[in-house]
Amino acid sequence: MKELLEKILSETYDLRKEGKVASYIPELAKADSDKMGICIVNADGECFAGDYGERFTMQSVVKPVILLLALMDRGMDAVRSLVGVEATGKPFDAFNYSDQALKEDHINPMINTGAIALCTLIEGENYNEKFDRLLNLARKMADNPELSLDENVYLSEKATGNKNRALAYMLKAYGMIEDDVESVVDCYFKACSIKVDSVDLAKIAYVLSNKGVNTKTGERLFSEDYARFVNAVLTTSGMYDGSGEFAINVGIPAKSGVGGGIMGVVPGKMGIGIYSPALDKKGNSVAGVKAMEALSRKLDLSIF
Numbered sequence: 001m002k003e004l005l006e007k008i009l010s011e012t013y014d015l016r017k018e019g020k021v022a023s024y025i026p027e028l029a030k031a032d033s034d035k036m037g038i039c040i041v042n043a044d045g046e047c048f049a050g051d052y053g054e055r056f057t058m059q060s061v062v063k064p065v066i067l068l069l070a071l072m073d074r075g076m077d078a079v080r081s082l083v084g085v086e087a088t089g090k091p092f093d094a095f096n097y098s099d100q101a102l103k104e105d106h107i108n109p110m111i112n113t114g115a116i117a118l119c120t121l122i123e124g125e126n127y128n129e130k131f132d133r134l135l136n137l138a139r140k141m142a143d144n145p146e147l148s149l150d151e152n153v154y155l156s157e158k159a160t161g162n163k164n165r166a167l168a169y170m171l172k173a174y175g176m177i178e179d180d181v182e183s184v185v186d187c188y189f190k191a192c193s194i195k196v197d198s199v200d201l202a203k204i205a206y207v208l209s210n211k212g213v214n215t216k217t218g219e220r221l222f223s224e225d226y227a228r229f230v231n232a233v234l235t236t237s238g239m240y241d242g243s244g245e246f247a248i249n250v251g252i253p254a255k256s257g258v259g260g261g262i263m264g265v266v267p268g269k270m271g272i273g274i275y276s277p278a279l280d281k282k283g284n285s286v287a288g289v290k291a292m293e294a295l296s297r298k299l300d301l302s303i304f
């Protein structure tokens with residue numbers, strides 16, 4: 001397996017040159033586009049190759065974890081009354097939702113607006129506590145108590161994240177959030193700034209592939225229904241407006257982030273974590289998507 005992973009990395013590595021590291025969050029521009037790592041976790045254990053220990057921030061890969069915690073804390077009905085499940089076909093930070101889409105709550109949880117709205121559903125006395133509970137769930141899923149905030153990325157996004165503030169004010173204007181906008185987006189910025197490596201992502205994905213159970217400890221972290229819900233949403237919308245193409249070429253429920261990470265959930269089989277920070281125009285890792293595709297083809301992982 002290690003040889004296969006190494007081969008896939010060497011075959012897809014050059015594609016990074018076709019992409020660009022995200023720079024709209026200034027701190028992300030410091031990422032080294034020459035780094036690339038991959039890890040898979042399955043019943044046999046972990047297998048990795050390349051720069052699998054290189055750390056990066058989760059960015060949008062945290063969205064399924066936010067969705068899970070909102071489901072765990074408030075249940076399906078509360079979540080469904082705030083967010084929808086239809087793919088938007090728009091960029092992750094788009095503003096151009098119709099009045100109807102907003103009023104009828106068709107805001108997908110895998111794009112910024114939906115994830116920001118869901119932060120309000122997380123239990124906690126205040127937004128620091130909500131974030132701590134989210135970090136704790138990410139730690140449990142990754143089986144890594146060391147996961148922590150990348151302070152520099154967090155402060156960089158907080159200083160420049162006015163588009164997300166604007167999206168949050170739009171939600172407030174439509175009555176979808178009640179709390180103080182700055183506190184809500186602060187929690188979202190922190191969530192995006194949780195630092196992981198490819199192994200952490202693969203482990204988080206593995207819990208989702210195992211219907212909510214951490215197979216190492218046997219602990220059930222969330223219900224099978226929630227895992228099914230999240231995996232289905234990942235299939236239709238996890239790669240933003242590249243999700244349809246990804247479903248055809250790769251066929252694995254997955255989530256990408258502008259930090260360069262992609263996590264793939266192969267139901268009942270494995271979790272995959274890939275890192276390569278040069279992104280395509282939609283914000284997905286160029287080499288990462290191709291590596292995921294190669295892995296899916298070689299191991300026949302497509303769910304379709």
Ligand code: GLN
Nearest residue numbers: 059060092192257258283
């Ligand atoms: N923190 C990023 C943002 O909100 C996350 C977006 C992403 O990874 N696509 O802009």
